[in-house]
Amino acid sequence: DAGVIQSPRHEVTEMGQEVTLRCKPISGHNSLFWYRQTMMRGLELLIYFNNNVPIDDSGMPEDRFSAKMPNASFSTLKIQPSEPRDSAVYFCASSNRRGVQFFGPGTRLTVL
Amino acid sequence: DQQVKQNSPSLSVQEGRISILNCDYTNSMFDYFLWYKKYPAEGPTFLISISSIKDKNEDGRFTVFLNKSAKHLSLHIVPSQPGDSAVYFCAARANYGGSQGNLIFGKGTKLSVKP
Numbered sequence: 112d113a114g115v116i117q118s119p120r121h122e123v124t125e126m127g128q129e130v131t132l133r134c135k136p137i138s139g140h141n142s143l144f145w146y147r148q149t150m151m152r153g154l155e156l157l158i159y160f161n162n163n164v165p166i167d168d169s170g171m172p173e174d175r176f177s178a179k180m181p182n183a184s185f186s187t188l189k190i191q192p193s194e195p196r197d198s199a200v201y202f203c204a205s206s207n208r209r210g211v212q213f214f215g216p217g218t219r220l221t222v223l
Numbered sequence: 224d225q226q227v228k229q230n231s232p233s234l235s236v237q238e239g240r241i242s243i244l245n246c247d248y249t250n251s252m253f254d255y256f257l258w259y260k261k262y263p264a265e266g267p268t269f270l271i272s273i274s275s276i277k278d279k280n281e282d283g284r285f286t287v288f289l290n291k292s293a294k295h296l297s298l299h300i301v302p303s304q305p306g307d308s309a310v311y312f313c314a315a316r317a318n319y320g321g322s323q324g325n326l327i328f329g330k331g332t333k334l335s336v337k338p
Contacts, residue, residue: 154330
């Protein structure tokens with residue numbers, strides 16, 4: 112089992128640029144979650160999908176953030192335009208019907 | 224307002240002794256609780272869970288205790304090993320009409336096990 116796959120692992124970009132983070136959930140899992148981790152706020156849920164449908168996006172900080180899940184095996188989190196305060200580690204997780212979430216290795220984003 | 228609180232940001236324990244990590248919650252709708260372990264530069268990994276209908280769940284060196292009346296759970300690691308040094312997150316899930324909700328995470332406790 113490959114686990115949750117995220118790419119890229121590291122991203123350094125300049126303020127104002129578009130950033131796209133990618134996630135491949137574990138096959139057979141029906142829910143997918145995007146989190147952001149910072150020192151100040153800990154692990155925050157940004158958005159989650161059930162069966163490819165967005166269920167709760169109340170954690171998305173502002174309109175600069177958007178997420179899509181076009182099919183059961185792929186999701187993207189996009190930030191446009193990016194700002195220095197978006198610098199954080201972004202995690203994707205997927206879960207089975209039992210509810211245990213399995214996390215990817217994360218993408219460390221640095222916006223200069 | 225934090226629904227899941229881990230009030231100790233760090234804990235240091237001697238190898239071989241017991242580590243006790245604590246977690247408090249406020250939402251009485253939580254029905255499922257989990258502990259995750261996180262090493263630097265890795266994603267959190269699932270460790271152990273407990274349903275609200277139980278008060279104890281054990282898996283090897285790890286035991287989770289749930290006190291519903293106090294809205295408190297704890298993770299016991301016995302005996303502690305240096306490889307247990309990591310950040311431990313407590314998480315809880317609310318059951319709203321049977322639908323699977325998201326997890327609410329605490330801010331984590333950094334455990335250091337000294338040889």
